Amino acid sequence: IVPTGSLALDIALGVGGIPRGRITEIYGQESSGKTTLGYHLVAEVQRRGGIAAFVDAEHAVDPVYAKNLGVDVDQLLISQPDTGEEALEIVDAFIRSGAVDVVVLDSVAALVPKAEIEGEMGDSHMGLQA
Template sequence: VYAKKLGVNIDELIVSQPDTGEQALEIVDTLVRSNAIDILVVDSVAALVPRAEIEGEMGDSHVGLQARLMSQALRKLTGSISRSRCMVIFINQVRMKIGVMYGNPETTTGGNALKFYASVRLDIRRTGQIKDRDEITGNTTRVKVVKNKVAPPFKQ
């Protein structure tokens, strides 16, 4: 319903909810290689949970597993994306680094591969609400271009 209100053609929309991060990234690869789509959105990188983490016990440590998954997938996807001319958008979340006294305490999940391989990176933050009388009708946002290989960076 929300997507339709935004103008998305629901009849052309493909929604997939895979069980593991590996499945999700294989679906991304298959769709990109098919040349049947123009835009693909992965929502979100933080939700791409590796199979080993899902199948493991609750207290098991899986240090760097998601980062390795993203690195491997992006190495494989980069060429396919370039050849297909498909736009792939990865949505990610900001997390807080624990114990950081100096520098930026914020980080994103999935390691550094996504930061390296991305052509464009945007930092989008809600700055306020748009109200019509007492009803909230939208949000005001700030978009900062963090990385842009196709135009000058750091625009707001």
Template sequence: AFIDAEHALDPVYAKKLGVDIDALLVSQPDTGEQALEICDALARSGAIDVMVVDSVAALTPKAEIEGEMGDSHMGLQARMLSQAMRKLTGNLKQSNCMCIFINQIRMKIGVMFGNPETTTGGNALKFYASVRLDIRRTGAIKEGDEVVGNETRIKVVKNKIAAPF
């Protein structure tokens, strides 16, 4: 299943990458709460093995969507994700389902020492995640002048699944 919170799924491109679009369950929720409820319902159903949420940054709480521009909604997304992860974790385990959350990097303003990069959504996802991967594009793969792929660097940030090597 693919929960497209960004509303950016391109079926033509996905098909080129080898995705079976006809067998893929796609949902484009309006709010973060709706997206996470869909995740929970899919996990409880036991009908799927893998679901992808694209992306955590796009999981906008209903209160923020219905509010005025400029309203302060500090910590709202983090609270929503924290509550959802408490519910979702057990259901994912019972149904033997994997949920992949795609997130984005943001810059912390005014950081002099340490890493200025952070991910959106608070600490709940970092805590509940079994595996966290930092995937970055490092270059292009070319055949002649045509770009046919991307070179990537993948760093394992957290791994509770296997022993370190």
């Protein structure tokens, strides 16, 4: 279990935090604290001696804000992929390596398919990004 940094949330989750070895999606409206919670998870893992990765699909990582929340930015593995496919490949590599204790992907909504970025989205790709 990785504590969230919020005792109230850990209690509400019923298990004291986010379970290890699982995919946990944190969702909410824009500016509702999803990234902040991700930073708190990273800080908690680092505080306990673990390794954390942050896959920044939004290209919006804020090192100053993260540091203010307790993240050791110098020890944080940060990746800023250009496409959704690349982001998922990076997440997969981190997980398969077994070298990291938590991977934060920020955000699923920013996972734009390569075909869309390259302007190849047509009728044959309708619904590819859902």
